[in-house]
Amino acid sequence: MKIDLRKAKSERLFIKEDLELDIPEVTDPVSVDLKVYESNQIFVLRGKMDVTYSLNCSRCLTRFEREETLDLFLVFKYENTRNKNVKEKEIDEDEINVIFIEQSVIDITEYIINEIMLNIPIKVLCKEDCKGLCPICGTDLNEGSCDCKKEKVDERMKQLEDIKKRMFDKKE
Ligand SMILES: [Zn+2]
Numbered sequence: 150m151k152i153d154l155r156k157a158k159s160e161r162l163f164i165k166e167d168l169e170l171d172i173p174e175v176t177d178p179v180s181v182d183l184k185v186y187e188s189n190q191i192f193v194l195r196g197k198m199d200v201t202y203s204l205n206c207s208r209c210l211t212r213f214e215r216e217e218t219l220d221l222f223l224v225f226k227y228e229n230t231r232n233k234n235v236k237e238k239e240i241d242e243d244e245i246n247v248i249f250i251e252q253s254v255i256d257i258t259e260y261i262i263n264e265i266m267l268n269i270p271i272k273v274l275c276k277e278d279c280k281g282l283c284p285i286c287g288t289d290l291n292e293g294s295c296d297c298k299k300e301k302v303d304e305r306m307k308q309l310e311d312i313k314k315r316m317f318d319k320k321e
């Protein structure tokens with residue numbers, strides 16, 4: 150996604166673009182909504198991105214989609230102004246990551262990809278009460294039941310009953 154910063158010199162620049170990105174977790178185009186403005190040779194890009202993540206449930210492994218809105222905030226400054234004392238210091242460079250550039254046309258795709266990658270949700274569930282897979286036969290318990298779990302519980306219950314019975318017998 151390329152931006153010509155010269156266009157942002159006289160007035161604010163509004164950019165809307167749908168981006169096809171090469172990220173396995175993102176299948177739909179990412180819609181980027183940006184405002185670009187300039188102040189004392191410093192270019193501030195601020196906006197939002199709507200991202201549809203395609204994820205695998207960490208319990209049942211089903212693929213599902215989740216929409217997230219991410220903030221985008223980038224600050225660019227021309228290299229030749231690096232050591233110049235800007236009169237009105239509007240940006241504290243220690244706190245904000247300023248990206249130094251030499252050219253007027255910049256490509257922000259890399260920064261967008263970084264932001265999206267950093268925000269990939271981990272350990273996610275397809276739904277809050279996902280029942281997961283049966284650890285024995287692998288049946289998706291959201292879609293159906295199997296016999297293995299039931300038998301196991303029954304077996305445990307039986308053992309408990311036996312213990313109870315024995316204790317009871319001893320008492321008598
Ligand atoms: Zn699930």
Ligand SMILES: [Zn+2]
Nearest residue numbers: 283286295297
């Ligand atoms: Zn099973």
